[in-house]
Amino acid sequence: MRIEMRNGRLIDPARGMDEPRDLFLADGRIAADAPPGRLERSLRAERTIDAKGKWVVPGLVDMHVHLREPGEEYKETIETGLRAAAAGGFAAVASMPNTQPPNDARSVTEHVLRRAAAVRGARCLPIAAITIGREGKHLTEFGELLEAGAVGFSDDGTCVADAGLFRRALEYARSFDTLILQHAQEPRLTVGALAHEGPRATRLGLAGWPSVAEELIVARDLLLAAYTDARLHIQHVSSAGTVDLLRAAKAKGVRVTAEVTPHHLWLTDEAIETYDTNAKVNPPLREEHDRGALREALRDGTIDCIATDHAPHSVLEKVIEFDRAAFGVVGLETALPLGLALVRDRVLTPLRLIETMSTAPARALRVPGGRLAVGDPADVTIVDPERPFRIDPSSFVSMGRNTPFGGYEVPGRAVATVVGGDIVFELA
Numbered sequence: 001m002r003i004e005m006r007n008g009r010l011i012d013p014a015r016g017m018d019e020p021r022d023l024f025l026a027d028g029r030i031a032a033d034a035p036p037g038r039l040e041r042s043l044r045a046e047r048t049i050d051a052k053g054k055w056v057v058p059g060l061v062d063m064h065v066h067l068r069e070p071g072e073e074y075k076e077t078i079e080t081g082l083r084a085a086a087a088g089g090f091a092a093v094a095s096m097p098n099t100q101p102p103n104d105a106r107s108v109t110e111h112v113l114r115r116a117a118a119v120r121g122a123r124c125l126p127i128a129a130i131t132i133g134r135e136g137k138h139l140t141e142f143g144e145l146l147e148a149g150a151v152g153f154s155d156d157g158t159c160v161a162d163a164g165l166f167r168r169a170l171e172y173a174r175s176f177d178t179l180i181l182q183h184a185q186e187p188r189l190t191v192g193a194l195a196h197e198g199p200r201a202t203r204l205g206l207a208g209w210p211s212v213a214e215e216l217i218v219a220r221d222l223l224l225a226a227y228t229d230a231r232l233h234i235q236h237v238s239s240a241g242t243v244d245l246l247r248a249a250k251a252k253g254v255r256v257t258a259e260v261t262p263h264h265l266w267l268t269d270e271a272i273e274t275y276d277t278n279a280k281v282n283p284p285l286r287e288e289h290d291r292g293a294l295r296e297a298l299r300d301g302t303i304d305c306i307a308t309d310h311a312p313h314s315v316l317e318k319v320i321e322f323d324r325a326a327f328g329v330v331g332l333e334t335a336l337p338l339g340l341a342l343v344r345d346r347v348l349t350p351l352r353l354i355e356t357m358s359t360a361p362a363r364a365l366r367v368p369g370g371r372l373a374v375g376d377p378a379d380v381t382i383v384d385p386e387r388p389f390r391i392d393p394s395s396f397v398s399m400g401r402n403t404p405f406g407g408y409e410v411p412g413r414a415v416a417t418v419v420g421g422d423i424v425f426e427l428a
């Protein structure tokens, strides 16, 4: 479809651009952009969208999503997940391999992509497992998985704890110039762990999950990334100590990127005071100084991206005792609204917010998108930054309802999501 978007505030971090501009999409690409009213008159649109008062931004990209298919379709399917993503403003999401079976072979990657191709929603970018069965013993066939369409490798949900194997994974990834994403959690320091190790966990009777369990792996992996000159991405950073390690490594030129979730930016372990299983998450919510450090790191670029770690679970795993409940928070339909609240609170500028939610993740994964220059894919999100609403989990497109943000008042949301020139989501 040939679409023109008029009178919007165009935010394109790749060009450092934040100004009123019209955009024209044709043949699945950005065909033209110009100051308001100055698009070439020969361009004939089939659809004109008036974006007055709205932001026109590169389609959002989420580096960390659990679509649950194959194997756990009662929690989420590729269809509901990709549609939920579009409703949240995401044009592309990276799907984690901890499915059943795990995405550790060409046939699974191909299956995921085949299913995704049938959905009108966000694009799916499969992340394949680093090790067979995510068991941390033998590397998967990176070449074959990349050929099948994988865009990076992670054992997410589990840490690759064996330093020798992780070194080989980094070397192997370097030879393919692909990205290794690490779930940083030293397993011997988190046996039975349920909540951030500190006074609250002790008082609540919950086994502690110390920050050092994350920091130990991050420190090790930064050394290994420097040693192998591979590209490393640290998933869901939760602690101030990790931020310090990342800052020092980046200053030395280590090829590392990192993500933080909306829940770690917004909440502390206070959220589990009532044993709310919606706030039970891996890694756990930590303390105020951690939260502050994460916000500052996102602001100054030490942390590159916001990623949701969208982890849908059913009532069977969540409406039960805290110690038996599954770890995870859904995020696709709340991330942008909570991001807009960070702009409202002057933690991030609009340009930086969009950079962390689109340009930076696309760049880290080396996938097209995250930019709005002529010739780029027509992946575009229209954001209404002033459409306040109250988060209501029962209205989610996602099958997951497990959010600690129910009832939050947020400033705005995505009102349209365009993927490859197709309007896959539009708010009435």
Ligand code: DOR
Residues within 6 Å of the ligand: 066, 098, 156, 157, 158, 183, 280, 281, 282, 283, 309, 311, 312, 326, 327, 328, 329
């Ligand atoms: O809370 C989490 N849930 N963290 C993870 O790393 C995995 C995820 C899941 O798959 O449920």
